[in-house]
Amino acid sequence: MxxxxxxxxxxxxxxxxxxxxxxxxxxxxxxxxxxxxxxxxxxxxxxxxxxxxxxxxxxxxxPMEALGFLFQEDALLPWRTARENVALGLRIRGMPKGKALEEAEAWLGRLGLSGLGDRYPHQLSGGQRKRVALAQVLALRPxxxxxxxxxxxxxxxxxxxxxxxxxxxxxxxxxxxxxxxxxxxxxxxxxxxxxxxxxxxxxxxxxxxxxxxxxxxxxxxxxxxxxxxxxxxxxxxxxxxxxxxxxx
Amino acid sequence: MRRALSLFALLLLWEALAALGLVNPLYAPPPHQVLLTLWDLFATGEVWPHLQATFTAALLGLFWGILLGGALGLLAAFSPFFSDLLEPVMLLLNAIPRVILAPLFVIWLGIGLASKVALSLVLVVVLIFFAVYGGVKEVDPRLLERVRTLGGGRYWLLREVYLPSLTAWVLSSLKVAVGFAFTGAVVGEFVAASRGLGYLLSFAQSTYNARLSLALVALVVLFVLLLFHLFGRLEARLLRWRPKAQGGF
Missing domain, CATH: 3.40.50.300 (P-loop containing nucleotide triphosphate hydrolases)
Incomplete structure (x- = not known):
């Protein structure tokens, strides 16, 4: 491919x-x-x-949309919660806000982060931030x-x-x-x-x-x-x- | 708390010195007289039109100054053409004490509100322009790349990266901007006006009224502190994603 x-x-x-x-x-x-x-x-x-x-x-x-990319450094938006960060990619692809947030929550759950959706990146550990970044990429189904x-x-x-x-x-x-x-x-x-x-x-x-x-x-x-x-x-x-x- | 106490102690000392007849009340009226003058200003209702004039000028200058400064800062940051056009002008305006423009604004715009708003605006615009212009260059490139790899174009970059990160920058200069806005309004009134705290100050000066002068200074300080407090709350709310809120002043 x-x-x-x-x-x-x-x-x-x-x-x-x-x-x-x-x-x-x-x-x-x-x-x-x-x-x-x-x-x-x-x-x-x-x-x-x-x-x-x-x-x-x-x-x-x-197509380029089917490409996911995970950086070496954390690159979560510090002013967005974990859930909003995961939903960001979906929203950019045109998904309505409510549905994107729902989908984001599901992905957080899949990566063992249920209940942490409302936290800001600085309230998460390094490992949790990585999981959020991973959820953000996987949510786009690359x-x-x-x-x-x-x-x-x-x-x-x-x-x-x-x-x-x-x-x-x-x-x-x-x-x-x-x-x-x-x-x-x-x-x-x-x-x-x-x-x-x-x-x-x-x-x-x-x-x-x-x-x-x-x-x-x-x-x-x-x-x-x-x-x-x-x-x-x-x-x-x-x-x-x-x-x-x-x-x- | 300790700072408030030391301020109180200073006022007490001043009061004591005046009571002992060690300072001339004509030049340095004791705090209680200043307070009484302040009370009179409000009790007679004399101060309201002046307060209104100054506040209107300062807040209009602040509002439009932030808007204009922010817009010009963004333009200059993203377009080399506007950067070449605006940066030298702003650098020049930044280098001079901008209050020297006050007489010119009176000539152009008259002794009414417009000349005070203009002075206050020109003070704020330059400050905010550089906050935004510099802020865009400080935006974390990793965040930009992240949003780009998620498929975001200019709209998303502006909305999710540039504006939030600029908010932090602009908020930190906002307190300075409040001070500038009032400086502009009061100095403008000082130069030529028929209303406003600056006008009252100039009146106090011409009648050698130190009591009124000090009362007005105290009044301006109080209102600026109040605005600082309000902006501190705004800052804490807008920057709640930060590890530690830097409230207060």
């Missing part, structure tokens, strides 16, 4: 990324890992349509979800819990995901396929790893699978290698 072909991206003359090929199929969970500065976030922004490519092509087999280290600010427990809930929603609704992360374990536990980017500038895809674990998946239990360890070590070694060697 998303195909990236020979993509070149950058902010100046020297491309950050060059010749990048990538695919996300219907309902597939795909992760993007790589050394810092390899342009992972840049790539995601281009797919989101926030950045014009210098070259190559991005083929989206869906077909492809783009995420840029969405939970990196949370501690391990909260992160595991929210990741598990995310996976349940995504698997249940058949939403495709493109996730940027620096956490290799997370990438393997969640994905159907992991792409490793080489070091920038002129970063490209260094390696692609198909991940064999069946779905529905528990992101904690999957780590006990005998294939997890070797795959993780291989990914780790490759990442170390591309981090050390200079760009071609």
């Amino acid at each position: 998303l195909e990236v072909l020979g993509l070149a991206l950058g902010y100046g003359a020297t491309p950050v990324l060059e010749g990048v090929d990538l695919k996300v199929g219907e309902g597939e969970f795909v992760s993007l890992v790589g050394p810092s500065g390899s342009g992972k976030s840049t790539l995601l922004r281009a797919v989101a349509g926030l950045l014009r490519p210098l070259g190559g092509e991005i083929r989206r087999e869906f 077909r492809l979800l783009l995420m840029d280290e969405p939970f990196s600010s949370l501690d391990a427990i909260l992160r595991t819990q929210i990741t598990r809930d995310l996976l349940a929603q995504v698997e249940g609704e058949g939403i495709a995901v493109l996730l940027v992360t620096h956490d290799l374990e997370e990438a393997l536990a969640l994905s159907d396929r992991v792409y490793l980017l080489s070091k920038g500038p002129r970063a490209r895809i260094a390696q692609v790893y198909p991940v064999p674990f069946p779905r529905p998946r528990d992101p904690v239990a999957v780590k006990a699978d005998p294939r997890f360890g070797p795959l993780f070590r291989r990914l780790w070694q490759d990442l170390e290698e591309v981090s050390l060697c200079a760009a071609p």
